Amino acid sequence: MQPIHHVDRLYVISDLHLGGPPGFQIFGSSAELAGLIRLLADQDPGDEVALVINGDFVDFLAEEDATYFDPHGAIHKLERITLKDDTFRPVFEAFPYFLGKERRRLIVNLGNHDLELALPWVRDRLVQILTGGQSAAPGAHSRLYLVFDGSGVLCSVGGRSVLCLHGNEVDRWNPANFERIREIARDVQIGRVVEPWIPNAGSKMVIDVMNPVKREYPFVDLLKPEQAAVAPTLAACAPQLVSELDRAKKLASVALTRVWAGVRKPDGMLGATQPEDEAAPAANDTARAPVALAARSQQAALQANEMLRMADDRARRGVTAIDLVAGAEALQLDALGALVKWSRKESTSEVLREALENLDRDRSFDIAERDDTAVQLDAEVSPDIDVVVAGHTHLERAIRRRNGRGFYFNSGTWARLIRIRAEVRADPQQFAQVFAALRRGSMADLDNTPDLVIKSCTVVVVWRDAADSVKAELRHVKTIDGKTVLDADLPASCMEIR
Numbered sequence: 001m002q003p004i005h006h007v008d009r010l011y012v013i014s015d016l017h018l019g020g021p022p023g024f025q026i027f028g029s030s031a032e033l034a035g036l037i038r039l040l041a042d043q044d045p046g047d048e049v050a051l052v053i054n055g056d057f058v059d060f061l062a063e064e065d066a067t068y069f070d071p072h073g074a075i076h077k078l079e080r081i082t083l084k085d086d087t088f089r090p091v092f093e094a095f096p097y098f099l100g101k102e103r104r105r106l107i108v109n110l111g112n113h114d115l116e117l118a119l120p121w122v123r124d125r126l127v128q129i130l131t132g133g134q135s136a137a138p139g140a141h142s143r144l145y146l147v148f149d150g151s152g153v154l155c156s157v158g159g160r161s162v163l164c165l166h167g168n169e170v171d172r173w174n175p176a177n178f179e180r181i182r183e184i185a186r187d188v189q190i191g192r193v194v195e196p197w198i199p200n201a202g203s204k205m206v207i208d209v210m211n212p213v214k215r216e217y218p219f220v221d222l223l224k225p226e227q228a229a230v231a232p233t234l235a236a237c238a239p240q241l242v243s244e245l246d247r248a249k250k251l252a253s254v255a256l257t258r259v260w261a262g263v264r265k266p267d268g269m270l271g272a273t274q275p276e277d278e279a280a281p282a283a284n285d286t287a288r289a290p291v292a293l294a295a296r297s298q299q300a301a302l303q304a305n306e307m308l309r310m311a312d313d314r315a316r317r318g319v320t321a322i323d324l325v326a327g328a329e330a331l332q333l334d335a336l337g338a339l340v341k342w343s344r345k346e347s348t349s350e351v352l353r354e355a356l357e358n359l360d361r362d363r364s365f366d367i368a369e370r371d372d373t374a375v376q377l378d379a380e381v382s383p384d385i386d387v388v389v390a391g392h393t394h395l396e397r398a399i400r401r402r403n404g405r406g407f408y409f410n411s412g413t414w415a416r417l418i419r420i421r422a423e424v425r426a427d428p429q430q431f432a433q434v435f436a437a438l439r440r441g442s443m444a445d446l447d448n449t450p451d452l453v454i455k456s457c458t459v460v461v462v463w464r465d466a467a468d469s470v471k472a473e474l475r476h477v478k479t480i481d482g483k484t485v486l487d488a489d490l491p492a493s494c495m496e497i498r
Helices: 030-042 074-084 089-099 120-131 178-190 201-214 226-237 245-263 288-294 298-316 321-326 336-343 348-361 372-380 422-426 428-440 443-448
Strands: 005-007 009-013 049-054 104-109 144-147 153-157 160-164 387-390 396-400 407-411 458-466 469-480 483-487 495-497
Touching (some): 005 009, 005 049, 005 104, 009 030, 009 153, 030 049, 030 089, 030 469, 030 483, 049 153, 049 387, 074 089, 089 104, 104 120, 120 144, 153 458, 348 422, 348 428, 372 387, 372 407, 387 458, 396 469, 407 458, 407 469, 428 443
Parallel strands (some): 005 153, 049 104, 104 144, 160 387, 387 407
Antiparallel strands (some): 009 458, 153 160, 396 407, 458 469, 469 483, 469 495
């Protein structure tokens, strides 16, 4: 292991998701983020300080004319986000200030919503924007590091190793094909016809299904946990969406793409190239799909065949698109209590409140919960790495690794999150207010509903505490009396790295 970055203090943020038209932006903490960047530029001037943006910096998939991958329109989208949008502009005005300071470095890692940043012409424009272009301070370019090849960011803090990975490396929905990005860049620059990008299941889900839905109901991007909460809530708020056959059929395509990804180990690749005789089957080729998959795995073939049959059957019955992917029709409004209330023709709010009963036992927001991303990254990363930091899930974590003596952190997100607390769900009056806000659909209504939207503004901080002591913890950026503060309000997350 050869860390490139040897620093005294490391700050890791991720999943900013800067993008989307006004009114539909899931990022809403401009003052806090701009304040953090300027705070880190000014404090501890004698220390070597690195700020890592660990993936999903900007969100090309959130833009109005979003496509699976947009090599020709990416610069236009990047400039709209960084230079023309009033919400995001203060953030990008702070980066040149940070990079103008000695002993500071900004490291940008790639996620799965910002893949176009890896294209040479987009990368070059990003460098201009972050450094300040022609007015860039001396040395600004040398303090900016872009890691757009999927290798991750390896740092050393006080002699302890810290590896930053976005987290989609172990996500079958969202692996990234960096070799395909390189090929597209080459073909564009030498004037070849660019072959269509084959998206992963996650991108198909966002573009084909979620984007049309969130124009009316922005909460679908914010509600956690996704499978247990989004499906019944969407069904209650917008029953007309449940019966849309075309959307359900698109989800059948997404579902099959995900099954194919499960047959092949992702290897960190999005839509990875296969030999022609092993190409992933077309979603609408019901006869060929099981045969092609059987060449790899008889069990996978049976799963694919069953999924296509089930998807087609459920689509005809109007089952929600989200549940076709989740494979969880049980998450529909079919709990015994919900059915009783439905049969009595009680309000939709009451039916939904009963259906969400399982959320009371959900541990998605528990920083010590070992979710799939934590377990898989722990298994994949060498036990010699002292600290593994990921994002992608939007859920904070601070736990001891089982594979070695180190620790795993997740930097959560700077996007809004919605959490329906147990006490709110248990109270019909409070829940009715939440339901009304969800049904109205605007981001402003969500923000104005008390105790509904969470803006965590999470930072993973790793620092040299003494001569031979290094610590790491989760902190939250807050604005208090007009000043930006890095609040260490989760003492349980503080770990000493020996």
